[in-house]
Amino acid sequence: MEAKRPVDLEPSVRVEHLHVSFGGREVLHDLSAQFAPGEITVILGRSGSGKSTFLRALNRLNECFPGSATRGSVRLKLQGQWRDIYREALPLTELRRRVGMVMQTPHLLPVSIAANLALPLKLVLGLPRREIPARVAGALKEAHLWEEVADRLDAPAHTLSGGQQQRLCLARVLALEPEILLVDEPTASLDFRASLKVEELLLSLKERYTIIAVSHSLSQARRLADAALIFRDGSVAERLSREDLQAPDTLQALLEEIF
Amino acid sequence: MIKRLTSLAQACSWLAVVTTLGLVLLLLGFLGLRGFDALNPALFFGKTPAWAAITARLPVWHGIWPACVGTVTLVLLASLLAIPLGLASGIYLASYAPGPWKRWFALAVELLAAIPSIVMGLFGFALILFLKKTLAPQANTCLLLSAGCLALLVLPYLILMTQTTLEALPSELRLTGLSLGFTPWQNLVHILLPAGGRGILSGVILAVGRAAEDTAVILLTGVVANAGLPSGILGKYEALPFHIFYLAAEARSDAELAQGFGAALVLLLLTAALFLGAYYLQNTLAKAWKQKDLLI
Secondary structure (H helix, E strand, O other): OOOOOOOOOOOOEEEEEEEEEEOOEEEEEEEEEEEOOOOEEEEEEOOOOOHHHHHHHHOOHHHHOOOEEEEEEEEEEEOOEEEEOOOOOOOHHHHHHHEEEEOOOOOOOOOEHHHHHHHHHHHHOOOOHHHHHHHHHHHHHHOOOHHHHHHHOOOEHHHOOHHHHHHHHHHHHHHOOOOEEEEEOOOOOOOHHHHHHHHHHHHHHOOOOEEEEEOOOHHHHHHHOOEEEEEEOOEEEEEEEHHHHHOHHHHHHHHHHHO | OHHHHHHHHHHHHHHHHHHHHHHHHHHHHHHHHHHHOOOOHHHHHOOOOHHHHHOOOOOOOOOOHHHHHHHHHHHHHHHHHHHHHHHHHHHHHHHHOOHHHHHHHHHHHHHHHHOOHHHHHHHHHHHHHHHHHOOOOOOOOOHHHHHHHHHHHHHHHHHHHHHHHHHHOOHHHHHHHHHHOOOHHHHHHHHHHHHOHHHHHHHHHHHHHHHHHOOHHHHHHOEOOOOOOOOOOOOOEOOHHHHHHHHHHHOOOHHHHHHHHHHHHHHHHHHHHHHHHHHHHHHHHHHHHHHOOOOO
């Protein structure tokens, strides 16, 4: 299965010869890939194939883990400019705000719903106090959460349901005005209906962001993906287009490959 | 079989809880019973009018007021020295110390924790003798020296509680702030420390309690039986634990012994008040953090 559809949009993420290791054990091996804006690229692969490590290489979050070492180049187009994030002195805080990340399980701060969004706005963007409420509301609306939480913004964030918590995490990232969204199995901890809601949300966001999502579910990939990368042993085994994903024979091959 | 073992274990743990609680209540009851009658203005101020004593216009004889002031000043001063240092060391150990350093540093903290308080007092005493013979001939045992030695004594509680609390926080919490673009410092101050507030508070409470009750350290470093109100941090002072110790050892009448029990009860109440103060402060901070009063 070769890529049948070339990437027709100018990419906004170019990864070349990426190696990532932890304590000498290589997790990503000579990985190259590119991602286009306005698309959702879904990364599929067995557990341990390096999917999450790859996402964390794009916002340099691997460096928060002991013994990590990264080689190769990751170039991102941020504000119309190509930045090589491992070579240029792009401040980490700036990078991580522009490349927003949503994790597998909702990583909430143990504070109120509003404060979950307000705190990063205040600390990372240095937004003046009076501008914060509008921005919080805007992000909650963008994440399709506003109507569900508007009357209880002071409530502790963990009182929300799992799906709502995950959308709150997404809202928190959106509030910081990112350009690239990294989404690590966002529905792993959710039931089917809540998952569908998060998927709808991602589809509605894809026009404005480059979205790279890790998924465990082939059917989810078929619903979301404009393109899919199959990871095997820390590098890209295959790249599939949307049409490839829908084709029944591909499906069978994929099932054997991944599961 | 397993069921029987479980119920045995349950019974044992209940027994342990009841015994501990019972002993604490017994102690409190005994102190309350013996000390309550002595609780009156005369216990605090002797024959000096209360207001004149509180405003320090007249000296107090045969009252524990100077000792109360001495103890509160001592505890505050020791906390002022120990809390920032203890928190900073705990944070360093939990978040920044590289492996080999961490082991050595942790060993040093354990050694410090193992030092008996009388040895810490001797250390302070020897330090003053050394200073007297070398750099500062006029140096003498005083409030500052006691506070310094007490700070050293309680430092391990603060370091260990801060370190274990921070290390016990879920790793997701650490990553959340960083993934949003917080600097490590912002992550520490705005997320990790507030989230670990309760644990750090218990370290502070342990430290304050220990500093308030210790007698051995202050015995050798500046406390005296009759000094009046502390004249300054370089002066001698009185303190409640020493006063209690002194009365217990040398009471010449039942009235003096009753005063000892009264003083013990006051020390207990004073420590409780300090705990409540610390608890209130932590609670207020936690509430402000949870709401961030940045609401729509």
